[in-house]
Amino acid sequence: MDHLCRVIVTAGVSLPTFFTGILLIFIFHYVLGVAPAPLGRSETILVLDGSQCDENGTYAAGTMVLNPEGSIHSGWSRDGCVILIQWERPVRILE
Numbered sequence: 001m002d003h004l005c006r007v008i009v010t011a012g013v014s015l016p017t018f019f020t021g022i023l024l025i026f027i028f029h030y031v032l033g034v035a036p037a038p039l040g041r042s043e044t045i046l047v048l049d050g051s052q053c054d055e056n057g058t059y060a061a062g063t064m065v066l067n068p069e070g071s072i073h074s075g076w077s078r079d080g081c082v083i084l085i086q087w088e089r090p091v092r093i094l095e
Helices: 002-031
Strands: 043-054 057-060 064-067 081-087
Touching: none
Parallel strands: none
Antiparallel strands: 043 057, 043 064, 043 081
């Protein structure tokens, strides 16, 4: 019974918030045509192993790369790498 009460209370709080968010997305994006720019968000990359390359150079393990807002770049690795990426906001991955 306790679990059922928790589910009902959680749904009572979460579902209205969820549907309000969906409604706002619909109004702003589809009705008003307003959407945040998908490109150019701030990005922090920490190279954990191997090396990563981009148009500005090659970064060895232990290097932290800061790509400022407004930058567009591509990344690759000659030998493979393990990286940790932190994006300030959602980004769009270009193919």
